[in-house]
Amino acid sequence: MTTTVSAASPRPVDVLRADRRRTAMTNIAVVAGLLAAFSIWAIWSGGLSLYLQRVLDGTRNGVLYGMVALALVIVFKATKVINFAQGAMAMFGTFVAATLITSWNLPVALAVLIAMALSAAAGAGIERAVIRPFDPDNHLGIVIVTLSLYMAINATAALVWGNDPRGFPSLFPAGGDNYLALGDIRLYYTTLGSWATIALVVVALHLMLARTRMGLAFRAVANSVENARLIGVDVGRTVQQSWAIAAAVGTLAGCLLAPMTNLDPVFMDKVLVYSFAAATLGGLDSISGSVLGGVIVGLTIALLTGYLPGLGGEFGIALAFFVIIAVLQFRPAGLLGRKSQERV
Amino acid sequence: MARITLTEGSRQHRALQMGIAAIGALVVLTLPLLTDEVGAIETFTQIACYAVAILGLGLLTGYTGQISIGMSAFVGLGAYTTIILVVDHGWPYLATIPVGIVLCLIAGALVGIPALRIRGLYLVTVTLAVAALFPVLVHRFSDLTGGTDGKFAQDMEVPTWTPVDPYVRAGVPRLHYYIIVLIAALAFLVAWNVVRSRVGRAMLAVRDSELSASANGVPVARVKVFAFALSAAYGGLAGSLLVIQAPVVSETRFDLFLSVFLLVGLIVGGSGTIIGAIPGAIAFVALRTYIADWTEALGLLGARAESGQIVGVISGLLLLLFVFLLPGGLVDGLGTLRRRFLVVIPRPPAGWQQYIPASGAPAIAHDHPVTERPTGSRPPVPPPADAPLVSARVPGTTAPLQRTSHEKG
Numbered sequence: 128m129t130t131t132v133s134a135a136s137p138r139p140v141d142v143l144r145a146d147r148r149r150t151a152m153t154n155i156a157v158v159a160g161l162l163a164a165f166s167i168w169a170i171w172s173g174g175l176s177l178y179l180q181r182v183l184d185g186t187r188n189g190v191l192y193g194m195v196a197l198a199l200v201i202v203f204k205a206t207k208v209i210n211f212a213q214g215a216m217a218m219f220g221t222f223v224a225a226t227l228i229t230s231w232n233l234p235v236a237l238a239v240l241i242a243m244a245l246s247a248a249a250g251a252g253i254e255r256a257v258i259r260p261f262d263p264d265n266h267l268g269i270v271i272v273t274l275s276l277y278m279a280i281n282a283t284a285a286l287v288w289g290n291d292p293r294g295f296p297s298l299f300p301a302g303g304d305n306y307l308a309l310g311d312i313r314l315y316y317t318t319l320g321s322w323a324t325i326a327l328v329v330v331a332l333h334l335m336l337a338r339t340r341m342g343l344a345f346r347a348v349a350n351s352v353e354n355a356r357l358i359g360v361d362v363g364r365t366v367q368q369s370w371a372i373a374a375a376v377g378t379l380a381g382c383l384l385a386p387m388t389n390l391d392p393v394f395m396d397k398v399l400v401y402s403f404a405a406a407t408l409g410g411l412d413s414i415s416g417s418v419l420g421g422v423i424v425g426l427t428i429a430l431l432t433g434y435l436p437g438l439g440g441e442f443g444i445a446l447a448f449f450v451i452i453a454v455l456q457f458r459p460a461g462l463l464g465r466k467s468q469e470r471v
Numbered sequence: 472m473a474r475i476t477l478t479e480g481s482r483q484h485r486a487l488q489m490g491i492a493a494i495g496a497l498v499v500l501t502l503p504l505l506t507d508e509v510g511a512i513e514t515f516t517q518i519a520c521y522a523v524a525i526l527g528l529g530l531l532t533g534y535t536g537q538i539s540i541g542m543s544a545f546v547g548l549g550a551y552t553t554i555i556l557v558v559d560h561g562w563p564y565l566a567t568i569p570v571g572i573v574l575c576l577i578a579g580a581l582v583g584i585p586a587l588r589i590r591g592l593y594l595v596t597v598t599l600a601v602a603a604l605f606p607v608l609v610h611r612f613s614d615l616t617g618g619t620d621g622k623f624a625q626d627m628e629v630p631t632w633t634p635v636d637p638y639v640r641a642g643v644p645r646l647h648y649y650i651i652v653l654i655a656a657l658a659f660l661v662a663w664n665v666v667r668s669r670v671g672r673a674m675l676a677v678r679d680s681e682l683s684a685s686a687n688g689v690p691v692a693r694v695k696v697f698a699f700a701l702s703a704a705y706g707g708l709a710g711s712l713l714v715i716q717a718p719v720v721s722e723t724r725f726d727l728f729l730s731v732f733l734l735v736g737l738i739v740g741g742s743g744t745i746i747g748a749i750p751g752a753i754a755f756v757a758l759r760t761y762i763a764d765w766t767e768a769l770g771l772l773g774a775r776a777e778s779g780q781i782v783g784v785i786s787g788l789l790l791l792l793f794v795f796l797l798p799g800g801l802v803d804g805l806g807t808l809r810r811r812f813l814v815v816i817p818r819p820p821a822g823w824q825q826y827i828p829a830s831g832a833p834a835i836a837h838d839h840p841v842t843e844r845p846t847g848s849r850p851p852v853p854p855p856a857d858a859p860l861v862s863a864r865v866p867g868t869t870a871p872l873q874r875t876s877h878e879k880g
Contacts (some may be wrong), residue, residue, distance in 0.1 A: 264539055272794060282783025285780040400599070445607060456588055471487065
């Protein structure tokens with residue numbers, strides 16, 4: 128695919144595409160410049176190895192926020208629905224995995240896979256039962272349905288598993304001495320594992336979207352629901368599949384996050400706010416944007432709270448708040464998102 | 472089924488309205504005198520407080536169409552303003568209410584500014600972040616707010632000149648009840664007048680279609696900021712009233728769940744109505760206090776600490792049920808029920824006769840204004856008594872153009 132716009136007769140599509148790419152590059156350059164400026168100050172004040180350590184830790188959380196954001200984006204792309212119950216669904220799936228591990232003595236990886244499959248089935252069922260009857264433009268209806276799901280799922284988890292936080296075994300070798308020593312800095316296997324997992328998920332999603340019939344249907348629906356329906360795409364089933372994938376990805380993110388925090392019915396609530404910030408920053412309809420947004424949000428939280436301890440440990444929520452407002456206010460399409468145009 | 476038909480504004484209709492209002496006022500005034508149980512009176516008082524909060528949410532979400540789940544932050548702001556001024560600065564309770572309202576007006580307008588560009592579900596995300604931010608701020612400024620420990624105050628002092636005897640056990644709660652109900656009634660009156668005023672019509676226009684509202688000269692931006700500020704002020708008032716009712720605040724009391732429960736109340740009551748806030752608040756308080764108590768008493772779920780969580784499950788399911796079966800809420804459902812027995816015919820608009828064509832001319836002559844009418848033309852004559860009010864038929868068909876709402880029931 129060529130990016131240069133030929134001077135002779137630029138086709139409108141190419142012009143639009145080049146324009147979008149230029150905007151995206153400008154956006155990323157601005158964010159990268161800000162981060163770089165802060166980094167120079169940070170290295171100057173605290174030393175290089177401390178800085179790199181904080182960057183590594185920040186990206187480990189960041190890719191996981193990005194993974195939850197990815198789940199939000201998969202749902203949003205199809206019908207412009209924001210699923211406020213995404214965090215609660217991921218939390219529930221993580222509890223299912225924890226139960227499989229402790230009660231059935233399954234290996235962690237197998238338990239996570241089974242929990243992902245169950246989550247996918249539950250996500251598909253939820254879409255069919257309570258989301259599909261609503262017009263996606265009926266915002267109040269969507270908000271109420273997803274919020275009532277949020278409330279019901281949270282409360283059910285608390286009823287079944289209790290409010291006390293519990294541990295969750297890590298998928299990758301965890302603990303104090305499981306790291307690669309790179310000079311002074313420690314690259315923990317959990318960090319490496321998170322990177323590998325998100326890379327795997329993004330590659331799998333891209334392959335699915337580019338190579339499969341389901342992915343083609345999904346892209347058609349994301350482009351225009353009416354047109355997709357006209358050319359014979361089963362819109363309902365496609366949206367249902369996107370909910371299933373999103374639920375599975377969310378559960379995977381939950382299982383990777385739970386060892387770092389603790390597992391309790393509200394452990395995803397804060398993550399959900401970070402993920403909203405990540406998805407908004409990346410552009411709510413861009414898969415790679417959501418991962419990029421997650422990394423930026425995780426990195427910024429780690430660097431700011433690390434170097435400016437006066438901000439307090441809970442500063443992340445405030446940062447997420449400002450990111451959401453600033454992005455929506457000044458660049459509603461996010462870093463990599465597609466500008467939306469409204470025909471009136 | 473035999474139906475009674477009344478004309479809007481007729482003497483019978485007036486009498487009916489007055490009768491219902493009188494019965495309602497009587498119930499509200501005598502409710503705390505019927506029982507000596509302190510807990511019951513406090514529950515009634517809470518209903519009044521939360522009704523104000525739900526009313527504020529209704530003005531924003533139901534009347535202006537801006538969905539918000541950040542209401543808990545404003546309720547919290549009002550509550551903390553009152554308790555901080557009372558405990559640390561020795562203010563009387565009632566004097567703190569205006570301060571809380573002004574603070575919330577400002578905070579609400581600030582939150583409303585992003586709403587000028589951000590719409591729909593994006594706006595919900597912003598308000599979600601507001602709701603998530605408030606407990607964090609309370610924690611961050613814990614030397615002011617008491618942080619995790621919360622903050623406590625003395626009960627509001629009872630004036631000596633009131634007829635309520637403060638020395639019986641239910642005396643003080645009763646007094647709280649009357650003061651709070653009085654303030655809440657004022658708040659309802661203000662809201663009732665606001666939605667019937669020019670700005671209220673503008674709010675409805677913005678809700679129904681921003682585009683056509685602005686095309687018709689409604690200042691959409693100003694109306695939205697006004698609606699956010701107004702609803703935040705109602706939230707702050709509700710927070711102050713809650714502190715008067717029980718002078719305790721803590722950082723977990725004003726979290727996202729409060730917002731979601733307020734939304735439950737709004738939907739259950741009826742989102743596009745003023746009066747719906749009252750059944751909504753009753754549902755809210757019943758869900759949060761009674762159902763938890765019942766499940767504990769019945770011991771269905773064992774004696775575990777988490778059995779109270781059944782409230783969340785029930786509320787979630789209730790919300791789903793209402794959205795699917797009765798999206799207009801209880802008020803809408805009762806209205807449908809009422810129309811089976813009693814039909815109120817709307818009053819014709821004032822001065823409608825001038826729009827009736829004199830002789831076959833189009834009903835309203837848009838292309839030549841009334842002022843330019845030739846002086847010799849006849850003044851419009853009133854139509855015969857049996858003429859249809861509006862010619863409600865499409866040419867060439869016999870079907871009515873539009874069924875009026877009372878025909879459906």
